Amino acid sequence: MIMIYGGSIMKHVKTLNTRDFKKSMKKGGCGECQTSCQSACKTSCTVGNQSCEQAK
Amino acid sequence: MIHRYQSGGFNIVLDVNSGGVHVVDEMTYDLIGRIEVDAENGMSDEDILSKYGAGMSDEEKEALEELLALRRDDMLFSKDIYEPYIDAFLQRETVVKAMCLHIAHDCNLGCKYCFAGEGEYHGDRGMMSFEVGKKALDYLVEHSGSRKNLEVDFFGGEPLLNFEVVKQLVAYGRSIEKEKNKNFRFTLTTNGTLLTDEILEFANKEMGNLVLSIDGRKAVHDNMRPYRGGKTGSYDKIVPIYQKAAESRNQMNYYVRGTYTHYNTDFAADVLHMADLGFKQISVEPVVAPTEEPYALTLEDIPTLCKQYDILAEEMLRRRKEGKGFNFFHFMIDLAGGPCVAKRLSGCGSGCEYVAVTPWGDFYPCHQFVGEEEFLLGNVDDGIVNTDLQKKFHACNVYSKEACKNCFAKFYCSGGCAANAYHFHNNINAAYEIGCELERKRVECAIMLKVAESAEEDTEN
Numbered sequence: 001m002i003m004i005y006g007g008s009i010m011k012h013v014k015t016l017n018t019r020d021f022k023k024s025m026k027k028g029g030c031g032e033c034q035t036s037c038q039s040a041c042k043t044s045c046t047v048g049n050q051s052c053e054q055a056k
Numbered sequence: 057m058i059h060r061y062q063s064g065g066f067n068i069v070l071d072v073n074s075g076g077v078h079v080v081d082e083m084t085y086d087l088i089g090r091i092e093v094d095a096e097n098g099m100s101d102e103d104i105l106s107k108y109g110a111g112m113s114d115e116e117k118e119a120l121e122e123l124l125a126l127r128r129d130d131m132l133f134s135k136d137i138y139e140p141y142i143d144a145f146l147q148r149e150t151v152v153k154a155m156c157l158h159i160a161h162d163c164n165l166g167c168k169y170c171f172a173g174e175g176e177y178h179g180d181r182g183m184m185s186f187e188v189g190k191k192a193l194d195y196l197v198e199h200s201g202s203r204k205n206l207e208v209d210f211f212g213g214e215p216l217l218n219f220e221v222v223k224q225l226v227a228y229g230r231s232i233e234k235e236k237n238k239n240f241r242f243t244l245t246t247n248g249t250l251l252t253d254e255i256l257e258f259a260n261k262e263m264g265n266l267v268l269s270i271d272g273r274k275a276v277h278d279n280m281r282p283y284r285g286g287k288t289g290s291y292d293k294i295v296p297i298y299q300k301a302a303e304s305r306n307q308m309n310y311y312v313r314g315t316y317t318h319y320n321t322d323f324a325a326d327v328l329h330m331a332d333l334g335f336k337q338i339s340v341e342p343v344v345a346p347t348e349e350p351y352a353l354t355l356e357d358i359p360t361l362c363k364q365y366d367i368l369a370e371e372m373l374r375r376r377k378e379g380k381g382f383n384f385f386h387f388m389i390d391l392a393g394g395p396c397v398a399k400r401l402s403g404c405g406s407g408c409e410y411v412a413v414t415p416w417g418d419f420y421p422c423h424q425f426v427g428e429e430e431f432l433l434g435n436v437d438d439g440i441v442n443t444d445l446q447k448k449f450h451a452c453n454v455y456s457k458e459a460c461k462n463c464f465a466k467f468y469c470s471g472g473c474a475a476n477a478y479h480f481h482n483n484i485n486a487a488y489e490i491g492c493e494l495e496r497k498r499v500e501c502a503i504m505l506k507v508a509e510s511a512e513e514d515t516e517n
Contacts, residue, residue, distance in 0.1 A: 012084040012119040015131065016077040016510055019390075021397040021467065022130065022137065028396025029145055032205050034241075035154035036404040036470065037422060039265070041385065042245075043171070043315075043344045043476070044491055045404045048389050048468030048499065053205070055393035 019052075030054060057096070058133060059464035060088060063504040064369065066511070069132070070503060072464050076131040077391060079507050084119040091123070095133045138397055139455050145398050150450060151201035154405070155192060155208050156412040156423045159184045159215040159222055165247050166284040169315060169343045169351055174284065175213035177414070177427035183218045184415040189225040191436035192413045197236050199439070209243040211412075211423060216250035226262045243267060245313075247281070248294035248301075256301055264309060268298045271314040272326020272340065279319065280351070299334055307336040311385060314340040317351040321360045324368040331375070331382045339385030342494055344476050353490050362497045369501040373508050389468070389502035400454075400467045406474050407433065407449025411440075421449050424475030449474065452484055459487035465499045 032053040036045050057072040067085035069078040080088065091108055099107075101124045109117055126132035161182045163175030175181070193208070200206055208229065210222050222244070229240040244259055245267040251259075259266055270291070271277040278289020298312055312335045316323035323340055330338050342361070345352040353361070368384065375381055394400075404410070407421030414426055417436035425431040434440040454460045454471040472495065476488035 010122050012081050012115075013122050013126065014079045014510075015126070016079070016506065017392050018075045018077050019392055019394055021073065021075045021400070022134075024396035025138070025141055025398070029148075029398035030396075031151070031153060031203055031409070033395055033399055035207055035410045037154075037156070037209075037406070037410065039311075039385070041339065041341055042423060043341055043473065044386075044495065045469050045471070045473045046386060046495075047395055047400055047404070047470040049385065049387075049502070050395050050399075051390050052393055052395055052399075 019055075024052075027054065028052075057136065057462070057464065058088070058092065060085065061500055063366070063500055064373065064508055066504060066507050068500075068503060068507055070464060071126075071132050071134055072467065073136045073138075074131050074134040075391070075394075075467065076126070076134070077503055077507065078126070078132065079511075081119075083116060084123070087116060087119055088123060091120070092133075095123075095127060101128070138401055142398065142401050142453055142455060145402060146450065146453065149201065150408050150446070151203055152196055152199045152409060152411060153203045153206055154410040155196050155206075156211045156410070157184065157189060157192060157208060157225070158212060158412060158414050158423070158426065159189070159210050160213040160218040161415050162217055163212060163214040163247070164217065164249060164284060165214070165281055165290055166286055167247075167281045169280060169317060169345055169349075171344070171424055172213060172426070179427050182415040184221055184413075184417075186221050186224045186228075188413075188415065188417040188436060189221055190228055191417060193225060193229055193232075195436055195439065197232065197238055200238065204237065205239050205241055207241045207243065209245060211245050214247050214250065215244060216246050216255060219250070219255060223258065226258075230262075241265070245269070247290065248297050249283075249290055251294075251297050251301065256297075256304060259301075260304055266301060266305065266310040267339075268294070268301060268310060268312045269314070270294060270298060270312050270330065271316070272320070272323065273329045276316075276320045276326055277314075280315070280317065295333060302335055302337075309337075311337045311339045313338075313385075315343050316340055317343040317345070318353055318357060319351050321353075321357050322364060323361070324364040324371070327368055327384060328371060331380075336382045337385070338382060341386070342490070344473075344479070344488070344491065346479075355490065358490065358493050361494060365494075365497050365501050369505055372505065376509075377512070386498045387502045387505055389499070389506060391503075391506055397467070400470055403449075403453045403471050404473065407446055407452075421445070422475055424473075424479075448484065456485045457487060458485075459492065463492070463496070465492075465496045468499045468502075469495045 059070040161176045241264040243265040244263045274291045277291040412420045412423040419433040420426045460466045474484040477486040
């Protein structure tokens with residue numbers, strides 16, 4: 001397993017491309033995204049599987 | 057805070073506060089466990105290298121350097137810095153952006169687990185009039201501030217018992233959205249028994265999402281979802297209708313949605329059955345029921361249910377490789393473009409962004425509170441008048457819940473379901489333990505599937 005991360009060669013760690021929560025503080029919170037229970041769940045709360053409207 | 061786990065043959069490390077997902081080799085996986093406490097507590101790189109580096113092989117030292125590099129970049133052992141941010145975020149003006157319209161408090165089925173009784177929500181049977189629905193949509197438009205996308209779910213009972221009003225309300229919504237600079241996203245949730253070709257054509261034109269209730273295998277479905285009177289199941293009636301509906305929507309923008317109970321703790325077979333029927337968008341949720349009900353899930357069921365999620369995830373991987381993949385709602389996760397942290401931490405929005413409206417125009421925080429008078433928020437004529445109650449829901453977020461503090465999944469469930477918390481603990485800021493355990497398992501599986509997808513791409517490249 002060899003990958004480049006931040007200019008460094010990583011042999012033991014592979015990091016997936018994820019949205020950095022901290023960076024999302026700057027542009028987040030527009031509220032245009034779907035409400036959790038309006039999708040296919042009516043008895044639990046699922047947020048992580050939704051998409052950001054700004055990222056579409 | 058990190059969460060380490062092994063799944064699908066991968067060693068996975070989730071950096072909870074950044075959302076970073078790392079796949080590591082076995083040696084590094086063990087190493088992370090060894091340094092975790094010191095690394096979390098802020099021990100310097102030099103001190104960690106000095107404490108753990110002595111006696112290490114060159115490979116181990118190399119791995120340790122990689123972990124420390126990730127920490128310097130806030131991608132591993134990162135801190136939770138969001139609590140003050142969420143406090144400020146929650147001070148914003150409350151707007152309503154989603155409504156669950158209870159078009160019909162009546163149903164032609166008698167599903168045994170229905171939280172609406174048999175459709176009437178522990179009250180009178182009734183149908184929403186166009187006038188009440190129109191006032192609800194007007195309220196939504198007027199109280200949605202600058203939000204452009206407004207979501208309206210036609211719900212029941214069975215909403216197709218009152219389809220004419222559904223049509224009228226959609227037409228009304230469409231007639232005002234341009235002038236009001238809004239975009240209605242309609243959803244229809246139905247048991248399918250009354251879904252004719254004419255209604256399907258309408259739904260395909262107007263409904264952004266179609267939720268079709270089915271529990272899986274015929275015996276499982278018919279046991280829990282019979283017609284009223286309980287003698288005949290609804291499976292044979294709905295399956296061909298749903299297959300036609302799914303194809304007519306090009307296998308997108310719909311869900312076949314089921315509920316599993318203590319009677320089918322082998323629910324992976326039900327999900328796979330639906331996939332075998334040709335459905336590509338599948339959601340099956342755990343029942344939420346009073347503990348005295350025989351179909352209620354128990355704490356003892358949890359290991360079996362978690363194993364079922366593993367079985368399902370592995371089978372989904374296999375089918376995906378064979379070109380027969382399908383989506384399972386609770387395993388879907390958007391790692392690269394998912395919600396912002398404000399969304400992830402500020403709760404589901406019930407009672408604030410989201411309200412349920414009864415056929416008589418009463419407002420409740422969500423569909424699961426309908427009929428419980430202490431949760432009456434207001435109505436379509438007077439608006440939200442119980443502002444004290446609204447404030448309690450507004451203040452509900454991940455940091456208001458003690459149980460969420462040390463949970464790795466808090467950024468994926470947003471603190472869980474307020475209704476479940478209340479119904480099990482009389483407190484909307486509590487946690488419903490069975491729901492939490494299953495959510496954690498689903499998040500693990502969802503991330504593992506993404507990791508596997510990434511590994512497949514690496515192999516192809």
